[in-house]
Amino acid sequence: xxxxxxxxxxxxxxxxxxxxxxxxxxxxxxxxxxxxxxxxxxxxxxxxxxxxxxxxxxxxxxxxxxxxxxxxxxxxxxxxxxxxxxxxxxxxxxxxxxxxxxxxxxxxxxxxxxxxxxxxxxxxxxxxxxxxxxxxxxxxxxxxxxxxxxxxxxxxxxxxxxxxxxxxxxxxxxxxxxxxxxxxxxxxxxxxxxxxxxxxxxxxxxxxxxxxxxxxxxxxxxxxxxxxxxxxxxxxxxxxxxxxxxxxx
Amino acid sequence: xxxxxxxxxxxxxxxxxxxxxxxxxxxxxxxxxxxxxxxxxxxxxxxxxxxxxxxxxxxxxxxxxxxxxxxxxxxxxxxxxxxxxxxxxxxxxxxxxxxxxxxxxxxxxxxxxxxxxxxxxxxxxxxxxxxxxxxxxxxxxxxxxxxxxxxxxxxxxxxxxxxxxxxxxxxxxxxxxxxxxxxxxxxxxxxxxxxxxxxxxxxxxxxxxxxxxxxxxxxxxxxxxxxxxxxxxxxxxxxxxxxxxxxxxxxxxxxxxxxxxxxxxxxxxxxxxxx
Amino acid sequence: xxxxxxxxxxxxxxxxxxxxxxxxxxxxxxxxxxxxxxxxxxxxxxxxxxxxxxxxxxxxxxxxxxxxxxxxxxxxxxxxxxxxxxxxxxxxxxxxxxxxxxxxxxxxxxxxxxxxxxxxxxxxxxxxxxxxxxxxxxxxxxxxxxxxxxxxxxxxxxxxxxxxxxxxxxxxxxxxxxxxxxxxxxxxxxxxxxxxxxxxxxxxxxxxxxxxxxxxxx
Numbered sequence: 195x196x197x198x199x200x201x202x203x204x205x206x207x208x209x210x211x212x213x214x215x216x217x218x219x220x221x222x223x224x225x226x227x228x229x230x231x232x233x234x235x236x237x238x239x240x241x242x243x244x245x246x247x248x249x250x251x252x253x254x255x256x257x258x259x260x261x262x263x264x265x266x267x268x269x270x271x272x273x274x275x276x277x278x279x280x281x282x283x284x285x286x287x288x289x290x291x292x293x294x295x296x297x298x299x300x301x302x303x304x305x306x307x308x309x310x311x312x313x314x315x316x317x318x319x320x321x322x323x324x325x326x327x328x329x330x331x332x333x334x335x336x337x338x339x340x341x342x343x344x345x346x347x348x349x350x351x352x353x354x355x356x357x358x359x360x361x362x363x364x365x366x367x368x369x370x371x372x373x374x375x376x377x378x379x380x381x382x383x384x385x386x387x388x389x390x391x392x393x394x395x396x397x398x399x400x401x402x403x404x405x406x407x408x409x410x411x412x413x414x415x416x417x418x419x420x421x422x423x424x425x426x427x428x429x430x431x432x433x434x435x436x437x438x439x440x441x442x443x
Numbered sequence: 444x445x446x447x448x449x450x451x452x453x454x455x456x457x458x459x460x461x462x463x464x465x466x467x468x469x470x471x472x473x474x475x476x477x478x479x480x481x482x483x484x485x486x487x488x489x490x491x492x493x494x495x496x497x498x499x500x501x502x503x504x505x506x507x508x509x510x511x512x513x514x515x516x517x518x519x520x521x522x523x524x525x526x527x528x529x530x531x532x533x534x535x536x537x538x539x540x541x542x543x544x545x546x547x548x549x550x551x552x553x554x555x556x557x558x559x560x561x562x563x564x565x566x567x568x569x570x571x572x573x574x575x576x577x578x579x580x581x582x583x584x585x586x587x588x589x590x591x592x593x594x595x596x597x598x599x600x601x602x603x604x605x606x607x608x609x610x611x612x613x614x615x616x617x618x619x620x621x622x623x624x625x626x627x628x629x630x631x632x633x634x635x636x637x638x639x640x641x642x643x644x645x646x647x648x649x650x651x652x653x654x655x656x657x658x659x660x661x662x663x664x665x666x667x668x669x670x671x672x673x674x675x676x677x678x679x680x681x682x683x684x685x686x687x688x689x690x691x692x693x694x695x696x697x698x699x700x701x702x703x704x705x706x707x708x709x710x711x712x713x714x715x716x717x718x
Numbered sequence: 719x720x721x722x723x724x725x726x727x728x729x730x731x732x733x734x735x736x737x738x739x740x741x742x743x744x745x746x747x748x749x750x751x752x753x754x755x756x757x758x759x760x761x762x763x764x765x766x767x768x769x770x771x772x773x774x775x776x777x778x779x780x781x782x783x784x785x786x787x788x789x790x791x792x793x794x795x796x797x798x799x800x801x802x803x804x805x806x807x808x809x810x811x812x813x814x815x816x817x818x819x820x821x822x823x824x825x826x827x828x829x830x831x832x833x834x835x836x837x838x839x840x841x842x843x844x845x846x847x848x849x850x851x852x853x854x855x856x857x858x859x860x861x862x863x864x865x866x867x868x869x870x871x872x873x874x875x876x877x878x879x880x881x882x883x884x885x886x887x888x889x890x891x892x893x894x895x896x897x898x899x900x901x902x903x904x905x906x907x908x909x910x911x912x913x914x915x916x917x918x919x920x921x922x923x924x925x926x927x928x929x930x931x932x933x934x935x936x
Contacts, residue, residue, distance in 0.1 A: 277615035428925035
């Protein structure tokens with residue numbers, strides 16, 4: 195069962211080619227991690243999956259990215275795509291509004307107005323993101339009053355509120371302390387029952403802890419892609435080995 | 444070494460406190476001067492009377508000022524915010540259009556108000572034949588406060604982190620929706636600051652309004668009536684009558700008026716933010 | 719950035735070589751005691767075995783420290799986990815050399831079979847080469863050790879046959895024959911442990927993907 199199928203993707207920022215001929219399949223209900231040194235293209239590829247790159251001037255994508263068999267660049271409205279493919283960012287970015295309104299924002303964008311329905315969504319998503327107990331008494335308080343780790347789980351809950359198929363996470367714990375990081379990792383593993391997760395991480399231990407598959411990127415190329423347990427015990431490519439054992443990068 | 448550092452530290456503190464002390468002293472003495480002098484000649488009739496002889500009740504001027512402030516904001520605020528949103532969110536940064544527009548805005552905000560007055564006089568009062576009237580005044584000060592509104596709204600919008608916008612786009616929200624529901628509400632404090640600045644500018648304006656809204660001290664009948672604002676009245680009463688008592692009383696009312704408008708603006712912004 | 723880690727891995731290799739040298743020495747001493755019926759020498763083996771146990775603990779401690787501090791992956795992970803596994807085999811080899819020496823010390827059997835010296839030399843060579851293959855990351859050498867086990871197994875079979883003959887010819891030499899059979903079995907077990915070490919060396923060098931089906935152990 196494939197969620198994303200990426201075929202011969204080349205991506206350019208004006209004259210600079212950021213991705214070279216990337217081919218890979220992201221399986222449903224699995225956690226796929228992208229690793230590699232800074233500037234290797236892993237975040238670029240992630241952002242190509244919900245077309246966040248569209249916001250950058252001069253960004254051009256060749257090849258095809260299929261979501262459940264549908265070309266997201268040619269056959270899908272960008273806002274529909276982003277509803278189906280949620281994203282969690284490196285730094286927690288709750289909107290400067292109440293906890294409740296943060297979660298209800300997405301559903302409201304997509305036309306849900308009924309108060310009981312919104313209440314139901316808010317509670318379900320906060321529960322799914324394992325933060326309900328911590329915020330249920332302060333739903334009307336500003337989301338900015340939460341701690342960093344809580345804010346990030348709130349952002350995950352916010353993404354879940356539009357019922358996506360896939361959740362993209364761009365280094366979601368790099369700004370958090372170890373306890374918050376552990377909570378998010380636990381949560382991500384829980385989420386894969388219902389969602390497909392693609393995560394970019396600089397923390398290789400994190401990739402080994404939570405992901406099923408790992409792709410290693412270097413200078414815009416996907417060097418190796420396979421089961422995480424294989425990549426981290428018996429990598430096929432010397433460059434992968436050198437990177438994960440800390441011989442460069 | 445450490446004792447030297449201590450001395451430097453003390454000197455620096457002294458400098459800072461001296462600065463604060465002098466600034467506060469100046470402000471307080473102005474306030475006290477106005478309050479002490481103003482309160483002596485202030486009476487209920489002088490402020491609220493509707494039947495007092497011309498120039499012995501501030502009511503017409505209060506109403507004129509209020510009308511000009513409110514209508515000028517009604518005209519300039521949507522334009523200013525719209526322009527700021529365009530410049531910051533839609534226009535390509537560093538495009539030539541934006542550069543020209545920005546240069547114009549900076550220049551306009553630096554022009555002395557008498558120039559606006561002259562323009563208003565020549566264009567609205569003479570060319571359009573509106574004569575001295577509240578509406579000529581309203582349109583003149585609208586143009587005058589536009590650059591302030593655009594610049595500070597733009598600053599406020601620019602201060603909103605890109606991450607908020609990204610978060611909204613990532614949920615499938617369009618650009619307009621994102622601006623309306625996330626960016627502008629987040630910038631409401633900055634926009635409010637620009638509104639308060641604009642109110643101050645309008646209320647304190649004399650030169651431009653002397654030339655456009657005129658100096659009539661009667662109750663306005665409609666927007667075509669000529670009418671003096673509180674500031675214009677102060678100018679007239681000081682320069683032409685030399686009546687310092689009434690001038691001080693007017694100044695006190697003017698200050699209270701500005702304070703009241705600011706509180707109102709704050710209140711409205713808080714209401715807006717809640718929604 | 720991994721200078722310290724590389725030094726620690728070198729240290730691990732040195733310690734393994736050192737322990738390897740000690741177990742070789744233990745086997746050689748057991749062999750000499752057996753051939754020359756030297757009870758004093760046989761008693762020294764058990765002392766050597768204490769040293770070997772201590773070395774095992776030291777190496778284990780280093781491996782644990784490396785796992786904790788470096789959180790190794792890929793070839794580093796294979797190297798350290800293989801070292802931990804082969805360590806157990808090396809310690810068992812020490813035990814078995816000591817067991818042989820114990821039999822010599824207690825009953826000093828009379829040797830009539832030339833295969834014992836041959837077996838001892840064969841397993842010493844296997845132990846030496848298996849550790850060397852691990853340290854030098856020599857895949858071919860590891861494979862050779864694994865193959866060489868057949869030679870030891872062959873020697874064991876022929877000793878067994880001769881000992882059965884011995885009992886059949888003279889029932890009174892039964893106790894002696896059983897002691898010798900046990901000695902031969904210990905040598906054969908040492909060979910098996912050397913094969914295990916060689917297999918861990920092979921894993922450390924080449925690895926095997928968990929998702930791939932296991933291919934027949936070569």
